[in-house]
Amino acid sequence: MRSLQRVMRWWVMIGVAALVSCLFHPDITSSGPLWQGTLEPDVQVGGMAERQTWLLEFPQYWSTQGRCEVRGTSSTLLVQYGDRLTGTMPWIWDGEHTRASFDGELENGRISLELVPPNQQGFEISYQGRKAGVNEFSGQAKAGGICRRRSGEFRLTQLPSPRKPVKMPAVALLQKPFEQEFLMTNYFDHDTPRQFVDANGYVVNWQGDRLSVGSPGAGIDGHAGYDWGTPEGTPLLAVADGVVKFAGEGDEFFCPPLDQMTTGLYVYLEHETETGDRYETEYIHLSRIDVRSGERVTAGQVIGLSGNTGCSTGPHLHFGVRRFVGRSEKILVDPYGWSREGVDPWSRDAEGMESVWLWKPGQAPVLHEYGRQS
Numbered sequence: 509m510r511s512l513q514r515v516m517r518w519w520v521m522i523g524v525a526a527l528v529s530c531l532f533h534p535d536i537t538s539s540g541p542l543w544q545g546t547l548e549p550d551v552q553v554g555g556m557a558e559r560q561t562w563l564l565e566f567p568q569y570w571s572t573q574g575r576c577e578v579r580g581t582s583s584t585l586l587v588q589y590g591d592r593l594t595g596t597m598p599w600i601w602d603g604e605h606t607r608a609s610f611d612g613e614l615e616n617g618r619i620s621l622e623l624v625p626p627n628q629q630g631f632e633i634s635y636q637g638r639k640a641g642v643n644e645f646s647g648q649a650k651a652g653g654i655c656r657r658r659s660g661e662f663r664l665t666q667l668p669s670p671r672k673p674v675k676m677p678a679v680a681l682l683q684k685p686f687e688q689e690f691l692m693t694n695y696f697d698h699d700t701p702r703q704f705v706d707a708n709g710y711v712v713n714w715q716g717d718r719l720s721v722g723s724p725g726a727g728i729d730g731h732a733g734y735d736w737g738t739p740e741g742t743p744l745l746a747v748a749d750g751v752v753k754f755a756g757e758g759d760e761f762f763c764p765p766l767d768q769m770t771t772g773l774y775v776y777l778e779h780e781t782e783t784g785d786r787y788e789t790e791y792i793h794l795s796r797i798d799v800r801s802g803e804r805v806t807a808g809q810v811i812g813l814s815g816n817t818g819c820s821t822g823p824h825l826h827f828g829v830r831r832f833v834g835r836s837e838k839i840l841v842d843p844y845g846w847s848r849e850g851v852d853p854w855s856r857d858a859e860g861m862e863s864v865w866l867w868k869p870g871q872a873p874v875l876h877e878y879g880r881q882s
């Protein structure tokens with residue numbers, strides 16, 4: 509009887525709004541294992557790092573009480589090293605945020621991929637397909653477990669990595685804050701990055717596009733950094749050599765989206781360029797911190813795990829950058845710079861300044877807005 513109840517209470521949901529793909533089962537508690545792998549080095553082919561990013565759009569399976577439906581499409585990003593494709597995406601198991609992994613191969617015009625949830629009880633999806641265009645694959649997704657009778661089409665499209673526009677000033681300081689790539693949920697707002705204060709109704713991104721609040725990439729007016737939909741437990745990496753200025757729980761403040769006082773786990777790092785300029789990077793909403801104030805860190809070192817602490821409505825990383833203009837005064841900047849002709853609107857603000865491109869070659873995280881139609 510007990511096991512029958514369990515079967516009757518299956519809830520499976522993939523690719524739900526607000527970033528998450530979810531799997532609920534009220535009877536089983538498992539947050540899944542946290543990070544167990546090692547960080548893969550770039551595969552070097554002829555001196556070039558062969559690393560590509562792909563957008564996977566796949567059927568959203570939805571199942572409750574033994575019935576399964578396919579409802580719309582969900583997306584995630586995958587990274588290719590050599591022939592291997594990997595990725596992780598947010599996943600909820602019995603109310604616990606965790607993550608599911610993709611693993612597959614891209615070879616001879618064919619793709620073979622599997623989604624393995626953190627708790628492999630009766631649910632997995634395989635994707636088999638072929639080349640459908642220059643930078644595109646398509647095929648059939650097949651689910652196991654209770655969704656096994658449903659299948660649907662998936663599409664895999666190669667995404668360009670952001671590159672520094674030729675004329676933009678640059679300082680090659682930062683590398684990726686995580687190993688994989690994730691859908692981006694909020695840009696840095698060049699028209700006053702004052703979160704919860706700015707209320708002009710739009711976000712101006714580094715390319716000078718004016719996005720009305722609520723459209724993809726513009727969830728928060730005045731957003732003061734970048735948000736990526738990193739699932740709970742994603743290892744976060746020091747973007748450059750530096751010193752930990754703060755690691756721990758921040759002061760309490762009022763969080764409008766949650767309508768309550770909140771605090772969270774943060775890490776602030778300070779870095780110095782070869783020419784003596786200083787920058788501070790901030791990592792917000794962590795679930796675990798692995799460094800201490802005052803400690804030296806090296807680029808690529810794991811400083812903690814991403815999470816959903818503080819003023820946050822779903823697991824993600826908020827990443828922000830400030831440039832020092834005096835001994836202790838510092839000003840928010842956009843690490844992607846400003847690529848539109850004309851003056852960066854943020855530099856006209858009394859408290860603002862011109863941004864420069866801060867990424868090392870090939871190290872800028874991909875910017876593909878969550879919810880964007882490809």
Ligand SMILES: [Zn+2]
Pocket residue numbers: 694731732733734735825826827
């Ligand atoms: Zn944010």
